[in-house]
Amino acid sequence: MREKYLRAVLRQDVGYFDLHVTSTSDVITSVSSDSLVIQDFLSEKLPNFLMNTSAFVASYIVGFILLWRLTIVGFPFIILLLIPGLMYGRALIGISMKISEEYNEAGSIAEQVISSVRTVYAFGSEKRMIAKFSTALQGSVKLGLRQGLAKGITIGSNGVTYAIWGFLTWYGSRMVMNYGSKGGTVSTVIVCITFGGTSLGQSLSNIKYFSEAFVVGERIIKVINRVPDIDSDNLEGQILETTRGEVEFNHVKFTYPSRPETPIFDDLCLRIPSGKTVALVGGSGSGKSTVISLLLRFYDPIAGEILIDGLPINKLQVNWLRSHMGLVSQEPVLFATSIKENILFGKEDASMDEVVEAAKASNAHNFISQFPNSYQTQGSPRSLRQCLSWMTTIVIAHRLSTIRNADVICVVHNGRIIETGSHEELLEKLDGQYTCLVRLQQMENKESDLNITVSVEEGRVRSLVGDRMSLLVQSISAVSITCAIGLVISWRFSIVMISVQPVIVVCFYTQRVLLKRMSRNANNAQDESSKLSAEAVSNIRTITAFSSQERIINLLKMVQEGPRKDSARQSWLAGIMLGTSQSLITCVSALNFWYGGRLIADGKMKSKAFLEIFLIFASTGRVIAEAGTMTKDLVKGSDAVASVFAILDRNTTIQPENPDGYVPEKVKGQRRTLNVDFAYPTRPDVIIFQNFSIEIEDGKSTAIVGPSGSGKSTIISLIERFYDPLKGIVKIDGRDIRSYHLRSLRKHIALVSQEPTLFAGTIRENIMYGGAANKIDESEVIEAAKAANAHVFITSLSHGYDTYCGDRGVQLSGGQKQRIAIARAVLKNPSVLLLDEATSALDSQSERVVQDALERLMVGRTSVVIAHRLSTIQNCDTIAVLDKGEVVECGSHSSLLAKGPTGVYFSLVSLQRTLC
Numbered sequence: 001m002r003e004k005y006l007r008a009v010l011r012q013d014v015g016y017f018d019l020h021v022t023s024t025s026d027v028i029t030s031v032s033s034d035s036l037v038i039q040d041f042l043s044e045k046l047p048n049f050l051m052n053t054s055a056f057v058a059s060y061i062v063g064f065i066l067l068w069r070l071t072i073v074g075f076p077f078i079i080l081l082l083i084p085g086l087m088y089g090r091a092l093i094g095i096s097m098k099i100s101e102e103y104n105e106a107g108s109i110a111e112q113v114i115s116s117v118r119t120v121y122a123f124g125s126e127k128r129m130i131a132k133f134s135t136a137l138q139g140s141v142k143l144g145l146r147q148g149l150a151k152g153i154t155i156g157s158n159g160v161t162y163a164i165w166g167f168l169t170w171y172g173s174r175m176v177m178n179y180g181s182k183g184g185t186v187s188t189v190i191v192c193i194t195f196g197g198t199s200l201g202q203s204l205s206n207i208k209y210f211s212e213a214f215v216v217g218e219r220i221i222k223v224i225n226r227v228p229d230i231d232s233d234n235l236e237g238q239i240l241e242t243t244r245g246e247v248e249f250n251h252v253k254f255t256y257p258s259r260p261e262t263p264i265f266d267d268l269c270l271r272i273p274s275g276k277t278v279a280l281v282g283g284s285g286s287g288k289s290t291v292i293s294l295l296l297r298f299y300d301p302i303a304g305e306i307l308i309d310g311l312p313i314n315k316l317q318v319n320w321l322r323s324h325m326g327l328v329s330q331e332p333v334l335f336a337t338s339i340k341e342n343i344l345f346g347k348e349d350a351s352m353d354e355v356v357e358a359a360k361a362s363n364a365h366n367f368i369s370q371f372p373n374s375y376q377t378q379g380s381p382r383s384l385r386q387c388l389s390w391m392t393t394i395v396i397a398h399r400l401s402t403i404r405n406a407d408v409i410c411v412v413h414n415g416r417i418i419e420t421g422s423h424e425e426l427l428e429k430l431d432g433q434y435t436c437l438v439r440l441q442q443m444e445n446k447e448s449d450l451n452i453t454v455s456v457e458e459g460r461v462r463s464l465v466g467d468r469m470s471l472l473v474q475s476i477s478a479v480s481i482t483c484a485i486g487l488v489i490s491w492r493f494s495i496v497m498i499s500v501q502p503v504i505v506v507c508f509y510t511q512r513v514l515l516k517r518m519s520r521n522a523n524n525a526q527d528e529s530s531k532l533s534a535e536a537v538s539n540i541r542t543i544t545a546f547s548s549q550e551r552i553i554n555l556l557k558m559v560q561e562g563p564r565k566d567s568a569r570q571s572w573l574a575g576i577m578l579g580t581s582q583s584l585i586t587c588v589s590a591l592n593f594w595y596g597g598r599l600i601a602d603g604k605m606k607s608k609a610f611l612e613i614f615l616i617f618a619s620t621g622r623v624i625a626e627a628g629t630m631t632k633d634l635v636k637g638s639d640a641v642a643s644v645f646a647i648l649d650r651n652t653t654i655q656p657e658n659p660d661g662y663v664p665e666k667v668k669g670q671r672r673t674l675n676v677d678f679a680y681p682t683r684p685d686v687i688i689f690q691n692f693s694i695e696i697e698d699g700k701s702t703a704i705v706g707p708s709g710s711g712k713s714t715i716i717s718l719i720e721r722f723y724d725p726l727k728g729i730v731k732i733d734g735r736d737i738r739s740y741h742l743r744s745l746r747k748h749i750a751l752v753s754q755e756p757t758l759f760a761g762t763i764r765e766n767i768m769y770g771g772a773a774n775k776i777d778e779s780e781v782i783e784a785a786k787a788a789n790a791h792v793f794i795t796s797l798s799h800g801y802d803t804y805c806g807d808r809g810v811q812l813s814g815g816q817k818q819r820i821a822i823a824r825a826v827l828k829n830p831s832v833l834l835l836d837e838a839t840s841a842l843d844s845q846s847e848r849v850v851q852d853a854l855e856r857l858m859v860g861r862t863s864v865v866i867a868h869r870l871s872t873i874q875n876c877d878t879i880a881v882l883d884k885g886e887v888v889e890c891g892s893h894s895s896l897l898a899k900g901p902t903g904v905y906f907s908l909v910s911l912q913r914t915l916c
Contacts, residue, residue, distance in 0.1 A: 003556055005035065006533055008223050010540070010549040013230040014298035017540055018258040018811070034216035041213035045206045052203040059196030067181060067189040073171055074193045077164040078200060095147045102140035109133045116759070122720055122751040123769060123828070126656065126743070165615055168193060187611065194615065230297050230318060232549060237317035243324055244309050247272035247295065252304035254294060258811055261798045264290050268304070270410060270417055281434065282412035289813065291412075296322060298544060322544070339368055340375040344551075409434065482620040490609045496595050497617050500588045532556055592617075654721060654742065661741030667748040667831040668698035668733050668862065676728035678714065688714050689725070689885045696878075698733070701863040703873035705908065706882035712866045713754070716834050719864065720751060750830035754837035754866075756821040758809030763794055763820060764801040766809075770824035780827060787857070788823035790816070826857060833863040839872060847872075870909050881905050 063071035113120055113129045120129055172186035249270040255263050264287045272278045280288045293299055294306055297318060306313050313321060343355050350358075355375065359365040368375060409426055411419040411434050419426055419434050426434040479501075486494030536552045592614065599605040655661075678689040688711045696702045704712045717723055718730050721737055730737045732745070750770070758766050767781050781801065785791040793816055797803045809817040822838060838854065839847045851872055867873045874893040881889040881896070881904050889896055889904050896905035 013228040015257040045209040049206040052199040055199035056196045059192040063189045063192040099143045106136040116757040119757040239320045244274040246274040248307040252301045254301045278408040286412045338376045478620045490605045656742045663741045663744040672731040674729045676725040678725045700877040703865040703876040703879045710882040711885045748831040750825035750828045751834045752825045752838040756817040758805045767823045770827035784823040784827040787826045788819045790819035836866040
């Protein structure tokens, strides 16, 4: 089921995810929680229903054969027991669907918060997100009360059962007196009717699971049966024997399915010659990335056509088309598997030599080889050009230095091609758009650069403390009362009946042990399946671009293969124990009849007492049997409780709400890092800092530059106290950062990360995330957006500030997302500003305006700027150059340049000038 569902999800076109999949958690829920509901129903609940229904039918057949009059009289009363169950099931279907929707919404919020936890911490918004999560669950609480009321009425109706037994006993005595029926036959028929009624009751208890399985099954089957308009499984279409790679866009018109009112292209015409490198440049939202999406057939144009080697791409086989293209996105995507497996996404059957050659071509082989496990561990423009020299290549770029050697450069503006030519040809147009963009990027003009727990475990815990615990309490109380009454009526007979109960308990206990082991293996497989599914859906564009659906499915099969084999083997043992326990119940009943008959024959007990005790223990046996069928659920519930409480009881060394922490009214922002040793918890053997020291002056701007992996972003993490150093001290305003009330401290700090994090909500909601939720008016939001150069593009959208951003901001371009993140930081009005490649996703025009806004924002504030593009930090008061976790140079832009060619900073600046 999981495999078929994930295969169907990955088969869908990208437009489906824009319109129908509001968040990754929807798919995680279906892969993990929903599939488990169906699995439990098919493997346990349905067989129980069939077994008990068969027992009910067989009991009445025996009753009709032995004494048809008594059976006919009893049958209509038993049918009365069906009515509450049917009403309960009917009501439960609608309630279950609504509860499922409420949990999906709450799960979506939890998934966003967990995946963006650094942003949540940085803005001190833990309580706000908890409140949002709780609000989403309020509807499910009311629905749960309605569900409980329906179930309570159904369970209460079981009292009718005892009245029916009393009536049958009275009517049986009349048959003995008036029709000459034998007492033994009457007792046997009553037992048959009683046993049939018990079996019917156990069957009705499974109606809830029919309802739940129907609801989730309908949702899953709907996806499995959906055939997308752009079907990657469709093998129809032409396959070209040779491909030149000539691409043409002829009068293409396009709007995204999620925003049909906002045209991206109105009449796009573009020709990409075979074997040439063509670069597309332009402002954020101009449609550059959309060209890639259309060429990969993520979407089809509304009008016009796209040709490859003269053939419309909608006439070509989809998988063949994508297999002849390679995509490198703005935000790199790696899956939770080895480096080798990630590289193999580019070619399924590549040899190890080909993998190594590909890594060398991307300048990755050297750093990969330095890892302890090399390619089994879980890239320069020149090497990229070498790699692409023989391909038809389309490059989307903000950084124009990376595309100056392109054969053709196309400047996109407002969805149209306004300039075309080589780098040199376009520069000859002194007033041209491309020339303006290049000028903006010159050095002197500022060059720029969980889930499986919330969706699954909470349902199991809820089930455990609700249905399962109530049944356990009911069983314990019923057994206690039954034993007491039985001993009063006839202690001899009751002792025998009580003494054989442990045999049944041992059977159920053995079954529990086996099921616990099976549950643990299934949980492990399910967790890995959920992680893989979450990654696949989050990166659906990458998977679609590389036609890697089958590879993901194979990874899913590998994850589930071991637990599947173990479960199949252990299911035999569990089945044997279940059958043994069921047969022992019948054997125990036979023993009770034999011993009861001996006591009656010896005059030590009357038949009335025998019947009373037997019916009492029979009703208790029904409860015990129901509890036994819930053994698997109790095991899963207890495992889930352990998993949840392992998190709830975890004591973190970094307490955001330390009651003894210092609460600052104002933070100047002076930072001193003294003799710090640090390594990330996930890589304790890789030392990032050793005896590291740096000082950041309050009210001044400090830039930190250096190669990748030198520890720049780690400084930001230590300032935000995402981590504590292994050794040494981080001080803020002369005070150890560990002595602060962390959440209060973070109120004075704003962080803009390299990869913008937006939540599934409107643009207004995402900007307001930077301030107090109840103290922000519209004018402040607009001013923050204007400061971040976001107001113009926001107002150009049809819904303005009420535009829905989508899960992780998927409905917006990278530059648009980053500007909203900057506006969020502006609204916070912080004392300390942390910029980690804050303008890296912006085009040159937007970058210049945003950089000016950021520099105005930095005035009078302590600012830490992480940058690769040195043009963005040349006006900083201090520039610290890091290399291998050490500060190798420190000073102003001019003082560092004055060191000449021997200086590290001078070399970096010279290199970037050369690339420009």
